[in-house]
Amino acid sequence: MTTIRVTTEVNGDRVEFLADPRETLLDVLRDKLGLTGSKEGCGTGDCGACSVLLDGRLVSSCLVLGVEAEGRKVETIEGMAPGEELHPLQRKFLEHAALQCGFCTPGFLVASKALLERNPDPTEEEVRYWLAGNLCRCTGYDKIVRAVLDAAAEMRGAG
């Protein structure tokens, strides 16, 4: 099996790795780059726990090959907090207790951030549809949705 050298950008840093072409971007992030915030819930695109941005688009990194990252920009949960401060979404998830086991949380945060960048003032229905590909077995979703709406309101106020 030949490996392929891949050069990409992860959270603003230039990164190089060698990948077996069958390896997913999720495997590369977790096992090669030590970025274990993205989780594997299903490995088949159903749960959203592995959500990242690829060239600004929300995708499931379990359905992207590592070699596909060549020359592109990847943003993960590790790049979300600016420095020592939490991102407003992260803070609101804590305030609203929008997590229990936390396995789904990085995916929800990355997906919610992508939503608010496109739509700073979403309705509850828009939040629920946007996040339909993120599954949570613990919270029952209501607290997550409220946290996202509250973060959106705060971010609009700040902006």
Next chain:
Amino acid sequence: MRYHTPQTFEEAARIAATGSGTTRFLAGGTDVLVQMRTGLVTPDDLIDLKHIPGAYDITQAPDGGWQIGVAVSGAALGEHPELGRAWPGVVEAMELVGSTQVQGRATLTGNLCNGSPAADSVPALVAAGAVVRVTGPDGTREVPVEEIPEGPGKTALVPGEVVSALLLPPRGAAGGDAYQRFIPRTEMDIAVVGCAVNLTLDGDVIRAARVALGAVAPTVLLVPDAAAALVGSHWDDGARARIEAAARAAARPITDKRGTAEFRTHVAGVLAGRVADIAYRRAKGEQT
């Protein structure tokens, strides 16, 4: 597995034609990667089409027709304002595919070439009269979308052929299209039945129509009898009863965990009526 990044469709076709084992093209990967991960298909040659210039482009020809690149995602399709106005049914069908994450990658061409009878965008493409440009060892040919699916997971593409573009005709005046599917929930499920209608009007009268059904046969079906039920009518109760009956007559579904054959047949009629209504109102210029 060998991973290829050809720069032209001719090169992609050449790699596919000379491959010795299982070959797959990689567009958004939302079917290919799932099949790889579940061990269903392990390609020997995986040919990534996303490095080919133009793969991400949506362009309008001088005659008003559209060319959609093979890597254009559902999300990108949905963000294109003019295309959404011209072919709202095609766009809404593709936007039903999967979640936001799946939308970030999934393509119309991949949805078609995966060969699922329940593929959401395919009835809408068939109703719209879409055509694919196919590049193969013997050059390029254009094929109507309804001729591509041959059965679950099977297409009319021969080894070495790759779809190099998807073409939508000019919308023209007084036209409308629409797609709906039935699923037991509101998101993230596979169509139990899907239906697309595309029609054009002459005043209030339906002058031409195309109707397609998904998930009620081994392939997506173009249903000329359902279209004939509309043509010449003002979209009155009689036309509605006729299209419902024609859709039910054309449906030949199986019974599975998603629904019985009887249920699917019934729903095919209900959807045909509803979708024709939306297409008619869109053709009249209503916002729906």
